[in-house]
Amino acid sequence: MLxxxxxxxxxxxxxxxELVMWRPLVPPAEAADELDGFEFNRRYGPRNLKLDVPMxxxxxxxxxxxxxxxxxxxxxxxLTSTPACGNDLRKAYLSHASTQQLQRGDLVLFYxxxxxxxxxxxxxxxxTLRSSDAAEIxxxxxxxxxxxxxxxxxxxxxxxxxxxxxxIRQSRHLNxxxxxxxxxxxxxxxxxxxxxxxxxxxxxxxxxxxxxx
Numbered sequence: 001m002l003x004x005x006x007x008x009x010x011x012x013x014x015x016x017x018e019l020v021m022w023r024p025l026v027p028p029a030e031a032a033d034e035l036d037g038f039e040f041n042r043r044y045g046p047r048n049l050k051l052d053v054p055m056x057x058x059x060x061x062x063x064x065x066x067x068x069x070x071x072x073x074x075x076x077x078x079l080t081s082t083p084a085c086g087n088d089l090r091k092a093y094l095s096h097a098s099t100q101q102l103q104r105g106d107l108v109l110f111y112x113x114x115x116x117x118x119x120x121x122x123x124x125x126x127x128t129l130r131s132s133d134a135a136e137i138x139x140x141x142x143x144x145x146x147x148x149x150x151x152x153x154x155x156x157x158x159x160x161x162x163x164x165x166x167x168i169r170q171s172r173h174l175n176x177x178x179x180x181x182x183x184x185x186x187x188x189x190x191x192x193x194x195x196x197x198x199x200x201x202x203x204x205x206x207x208x209x210x211x212x213x
Contacts, residue, residue: 005089006043037105038169041124046089046171049124051208055107055199057119057189058093065112067146068093069121071173072112089170091123092144094137094155097164097196102128108168109178109207111193118177122211123168132159141165172211 002021003009012020027044035043040050066073068091102108102125110121129140134153144167147155155163183189187202199207
């Protein structure tokens with residue numbers, strides 16, 4: 001698990017015979033050129049991002065956003081049950097989106113629709129799978145998703161519908177969030193997004209500046 005989050009094993013052993021692992025807090029200057037967006041974030045994240053990569057905006061309804069990113073709950077409950085994926089930076093997003101654009105290392109901005117109408121979370125794509133086989137999808141996402149095996153079966157409509165499964169690494173919880181008005185004013189979107197869509201160059205440049213601040 002530690003190696004998966006960028007820690008490396010050293011040759012050091014403590015007086016208590018404990019293994020010593022380490023990871024740098026600041027990426028070396030050459031890392032962004034040598035690594036893809038995912039590997040850069042895995043080694044030096046979660047906050048550090050490779051920004052010269054394709055970006056996409058992903059609309060998500062409030063109840064699914066709060067299950068996938070529980071720290072973003074607008075109204076805290078007295079008794080809560082957080083899905084396993086909520087406790088990990090590694091998550092999975094499932095949808096019926098037809099896009100073929102998402103690639104390993106791309107940035108995805110989760111746009112909370114309906115109430116907040118704002119981007120509140122940024123993540124990095126690790127891998128994708130498109131399938132109508134519920135068992136294959138469930139093996140791919142494991143405990144990273146908010147959906148149960150039965151819910152995934154329903155999503156595939158017993159094998160008649162393709163589902164796009166996207167493994168991601170959470171990077172940022174934006175505070176303050178980027179409102180729809182702000183996104184439109186800076187060329188990220190022209191209207192409230194209804195499905196996964198790529199972000200044009202103008203909007204991507206604004207995002208790079210905002211995430212570098």
